[in-house]
Each structure stands twice: as structure tokens, then as C-alpha cells.
Amino acid sequence: MSGILKPASCDNILGSSSESTGLAPVVRPFAREGSLAERLRATPLLMAPMAGVSDAAYRMMARCGGAALAYSEMVSVAGLHYGGAKTWELVVPHDPEPDIAVQLFGSGPEQFREAVTLVCDRLGAQLALIDINMACPVPKVTRKGEGSALLDDPQRAAAIVRACVAESCVPVTVKIRRARRTGDVEVAPAFARAMEDAGAAAVAVHGRTASQLYRGEADWGVIDRVAQAVSVPVIGTGDVRTAEDAARMLRETGATAVMVARGTYGNPWIFDDAQRILAGEERHLHDTSQRLAAFACHVRLLEATGAHLARARSLAGWYLRGMPNAAQWRDRAMQCRGVEDYLSLVEAVVEASKSHVQVEVET
Ligand SMILES: Cc1cc2nc3c(=O)[nH]c(=O)nc-3n(C[C@H](O)[C@H](O)[C@H](O)COP(=O)(O)O)c2cc1C
Numbered sequence: 001m002s003g004i005l006k007p008a009s010c011d012n013i014l015g016s017s018s019e020s021t022g023l024a025p026v027v028r029p030f031a032r033e034g035s036l037a038e039r040l041r042a043t044p045l046l047m048a049p050m051a052g053v054s055d056a057a058y059r060m061m062a063r064c065g066g067a068a069l070a071y072s073e074m075v076s077v078a079g080l081h082y083g084g085a086k087t088w089e090l091v092v093p094h095d096p097e098p099d100i101a102v103q104l105f106g107s108g109p110e111q112f113r114e115a116v117t118l119v120c121d122r123l124g125a126q127l128a129l130i131d132i133n134m135a136c137p138v139p140k141v142t143r144k145g146e147g148s149a150l151l152d153d154p155q156r157a158a159a160i161v162r163a164c165v166a167e168s169c170v171p172v173t174v175k176i177r178r179a180r181r182t183g184d185v186e187v188a189p190a191f192a193r194a195m196e197d198a199g200a201a202a203v204a205v206h207g208r209t210a211s212q213l214y215r216g217e218a219d220w221g222v223i224d225r226v227a228q229a230v231s232v233p234v235i236g237t238g239d240v241r242t243a244e245d246a247a248r249m250l251r252e253t254g255a256t257a258v259m260v261a262r263g264t265y266g267n268p269w270i271f272d273d274a275q276r277i278l279a280g281e282e283r284h285l286h287d288t289s290q291r292l293a294a295f296a297c298h299v300r301l302l303e304a305t306g307a308h309l310a311r312a313r314s315l316a317g318w319y320l321r322g323m324p325n326a327a328q329w330r331d332r333a334m335q336c337r338g339v340e341d342y343l344s345l346v347e348a349v350v351e352a353s354k355s356h357v358q359v360e361v362e363t
Pocket residue numbers: 048049050051052053073074103133135136175206214218237238239240241260261262263
């Protein structure tokens with residue numbers, strides 16, 4: 001015997017942590033029956049695509065927190081063409097994930113056609129939908145005519161949608177922004193209409209211009225304007241920071257569904273909480289011990305999925321936010337190297353928070 005323990009499986013980690021994290025012990029599949037519109041209407045809370053964030057561990061946490069479906073990080077169609085293992089890692093769901101929404105980016109319709117064929121073949125029934133990124137503002141991407149640069153070229157964008165729809169085994173959707181530059185005429189409604197005409201089954205709308213990047217306020221009004229322009233469902237995104245925001249976007253705009261992005265930082269329960277608000281039920285409280293248990297669970301999932309543990313550093317900042325001495329704990333997280341270091345950190349915070357409660361009670 002080597003004495004080295006095999007890391008637990010993701011199923012095992014999720015199942016054994018469920019009581020302490022308050023998250024579901026298993027990931028439920030996205031509904032398979034009915035049109036995409038019907039399925040989104042029935043389960044409207046989605047985990048948004050986030051490059052560098054929404055890896056398998058992150059998606060599992062979100063789905064155990066109530067997300068109906070989670071998107072991959074954006075995946076380059078050129079990367080899929082060259083077949084790199086790192087690119088495929090972004091696409092293929094990890095074991096307890098029954099299905100996934102895969103987001104592709106690129107600029108060539110023929111490359112998209114090939115990528116869709118490859119993804120459909122490889123994922124089969126695990127593929128819930130394919131989304132085309134027409135929203136990414138990063139210059140490295142837009143310089144090549146990809147991401148939000150497609151907002152300036154609706155004909156190319158429509159050709160991409162047609163090429164994807166022709167090969168796809170699942171609905172094809174697009175994700176767009178209001179416009180390319182602040183001060184430009186808002187293109188989103190007419191652009192969305194053109195994508196619908198090309199075969200898009202839904203349009204996700206981020207209410208910022210690309211030049212705003214992720215700053216400034218998202219304009220939820222554009223969600224209504226797009227919803228009025230198209231007959232396919234609109235998925236709203238932007239400034240959904242809390243469960244209340246998610247419920248409000250669904251109630252107050254024309255969005256059929258909502259994608260939560262930064263609002264999930266340290267808060268995988270946001271989906272379930274929003275569902276409860278919508279159903280008029282009482283919300284659960286997520287106390288310090290639950291948040292620490294979720295952080296530990298998340299770190300163990302990173303290990304079990306073979307992800308780079310450097311990602312746990314940002315997670316530490318998010319899960320520990322607002323706790324007493326958070327800055328000091330975050331500094332300690334920067335020194336962590338392995339899973340055991342992170343789990344000891346969690347134990348230390350648990351101990352400290354007990355004495356903190358005692359001090360509070362005593363004074
Ligand atoms: C770190 C980060 C990475 C992102 N990566 C992607 C991506 O790969 N594809 C995409 O369509 N949007 C991406 N987005 C945008 C989000 O999906 C979302 O639309 C946007 O952040 C607005 O929502 P928010 O204001 O609630 O965060 C990313 C956002 C962040 C913060």
C-alpha cells in the first residue's frame with residue numbers, strides 16, 4: 001500500500017457535504033421534454049458562461065445550488081479544430097454533470113460548422129444547447145472579428161448561426177450586448193431579430209455595451225426591447241447580484257430566463273433562493289458555517305476534477321467576504337498550496353468564528 005489516499009469522487013464530495021453546505025447532493029438534468037422556450041419558462045435560472053471561472057467544479061456547485069443548467073467557459077472553434085486536450089477539457093462535462101450548455105466563439109462560419117459537429121458527436125445526450133458568443137469585449141478576441149465584434153457584422157453573424165443550426169443536434173442560441181460602443185445606436189433588437197431569422201432558438205442579452213466591459217450599470221430596458229423584437233425567448237444578464245435581483249429581472253423585464261454571473265461568487269445558493277422568492281416561500285439563510293462548508297466542498301471538487309488549485313484563491317476571497325478578519329484569511333489563502341492547506345484554513349476560520357461568536361455573546 002502506498003498510503004496515498006485517492007481523492008474522493010465528485011459524487012461522493014457533493015453527497016457527503018450536502019447537509020453542511022445546504023446544497024443538493026446530486027445534479028439534476030436540464031429538462032429534455034418540450035421546446036427550449038417551455039423548458040426555460042419552467043426552469044429559468046441559469047449559471048452564466050464565465051471564462052476562467054465556470055469550470056466543472058463551479059458548474060456543479062451552481063447546479064447543486066439550484067441552477068437549471070450551467071454554461072461552459074467560452075471555447076474557441078479554432079481550438080476545437082486543432083483538437084487540443086485543454087480546449088476539450090472546457091467542453092466535456094465532468095462525471096456528476098448530466099448535461100451542459102457549450103459556448104463557442106470564433107468568426108468563421110465553416111469553423112463553427114465543424115466545431116458543432118465535433119461537439120455534438122462527442123457529447124451526444126450530454127449536450128443541452130450550443131450558445132454562440134457575440135458579446136465578449138476583450139480586444140484579443142474582438143481584434144479577430146470574434147465575440148462582440150460580430151455585432152458590427154450581422155451578415156457574418158447570421159451565416160454563423162445558419163452554419164451551426166444546420167449541423168446541431170440541440171438548440172443554438174446567441175449571446176449579445178446592447179451595442180459595440182457606448183454612444184452607438186443600440187443594435188441589440190434588430191441584431192437579435194436577424195439572429196432569430198437565421199435560426200437562433202433564444203437570445204441572451206447583456207445590457208452593457210462592449211466598451212463598458214463589465215463596469216457601469218447594465219440597462220435592463222434593452223432586455224424588453226429585444227423581447228419585443230423577437231418571438232424566441234430572451235435570457236437576461238447583467239447586474240444580477242442577489243437572488244432578489246434575479247427574481248426582479250424575471251418579474252419586471254421581458255426575460256424568460258436569467259443568467260447569473262458575478263452574483264454567484266461565493267453564493268452558489270443564489271438560484272435556489274431566487275426560486276423561493278419567485279414561489280413566495282421563505283428564503284434560507286446561509287450562515288458562516290454553511291459558507292465555509294461550501295468553500296471546502298468547492299475546493300475538494302477542484303481537486304477531484306483535476307482543475308488548477310490556483311482557482312481556489314479567488315474562491316477564498318469570495319466565500320470569506322464579510323467574515324471577521326476576512327483580509328487576514330485571504331492573505332493566508334494566498335500561501336495555500338494544496339487542498340489540505342485550504343481545508344486547514346477552513347478549519348482555522350471555523351474555530352476562530354466560534355470564539356468570535358463567544359466574544360459577541362460575552363460582550
Ligand atoms: C470573469 C468573467 C468571465 C466571463 N466570461 C464570459 C464568457 O466566457 N462568455 C460570455 O458570454 N460571457 C462571459 N462573461 C459575462 C457574463 O456571462 C455576464 O453576462 C456578465 O458578467 C454580466 O453579468 P453580471 O453583471 O451579473 O456579472 C464573463 C464575465 C466575467 C465577470
